[in-house]
Amino acid sequence: MTRVLVAFGSSEGQTATIAERVGDILESEGHEPVLVHLKHPPEGLDVAAYDGVIVGASIHAGSHQGYVTEFVRENLEGLNRQPSAFFSVSLTAAHADPAEREPARELLEGFLEETGWEPDATLTVAGAIKYSEYGLVKRFVMRRIARKASGDTDTSRDYEYTDWDEVEAFALEFSSQLR
Numbered sequence: 001m002t003r004v005l006v007a008f009g010s011s012e013g014q015t016a017t018i019a020e021r022v023g024d025i026l027e028s029e030g031h032e033p034v035l036v037h038l039k040h041p042p043e044g045l046d047v048a049a050y051d052g053v054i055v056g057a058s059i060h061a062g063s064h065q066g067y068v069t070e071f072v073r074e075n076l077e078g079l080n081r082q083p084s085a086f087f088s089v090s091l092t093a094a095h096a097d098p099a100e101r102e103p104a105r106e107l108l109e110g111f112l113e114e115t116g117w118e119p120d121a122t123l124t125v126a127g128a129i130k131y132s133e134y135g136l137v138k139r140f141v142m143r144r145i146a147r148k149a150s151g152d153t154d155t156s157r158d159y160e161y162t163d164w165d166e167v168e169a170f171a172l173e174f175s176s177q178l179r
């Protein structure tokens with residue numbers, strides 16, 4: 001059985017939910033997924049102990065979580081040696097207009113350039129707005145971002161934009177490369 005590390009950063013939980021879905025798909029394909037939140041990685045986490053690695057991170061104020069960048073930098077050699085994939089979660093990826101989604105792709109490419117990582121597959125995927133879970137400042141910031149990206153500014157409810165078919169296709173494609 002192939003062991004796959006699904007390591008992620010998540011500030012409000014949507015990337016964690018996506019990582020769980022990726023894990024479920026890998027499991028249904030006969031692999032053994034191991035999910036790790038990189039904010040609290042287990043001691044001695046070693047990518048060499050796995051047959052493949054998928055990393056996920058979300059974008060806040062134009063950057064992915066710093067602790068994910070750090071993880072990729074520290075494990076660069078191992079990541080570039082084995083099957084690996086990266087998915088980036090953002091609100092920019094929720095734009096209906098492909099041209100408006102481009103900055104999400106640019107941030108993903110910038111992350112890879114900055115770290116030197118060359119994953120086999122990448123995905124930019126739309127996240128969520130969880131107004132009900134934000135404090136006052138975050139709600140204000142998010143409402144401004146949402147006005148531009150999705151137009152969903154009713155702070156009395158939450159919104160999920162993630163395209164689960166896209167997530168499933170990404171996980172299945174990676175799974176097929178592990179055989």
Ligand SMILES: Cc1cc2nc3c(=O)[nH]c(=O)nc-3n(C[C@H](O)[C@H](O)[C@H](O)COP(=O)(O)O)c2cc1C
Binds near residue numbers: 009060127
């Ligand atoms: C304070 C804040 C800042 C954000 N900044 C950006 C941003 O600069 N660009 C973007 O595309 N999305 C931005 N987002 C949207 C998040 O990427 C989106 O909500 C995502 O689902 C968060 O994933 P997480 O729940 O795993 O942290 C921001 C969200 C918050 C709450």
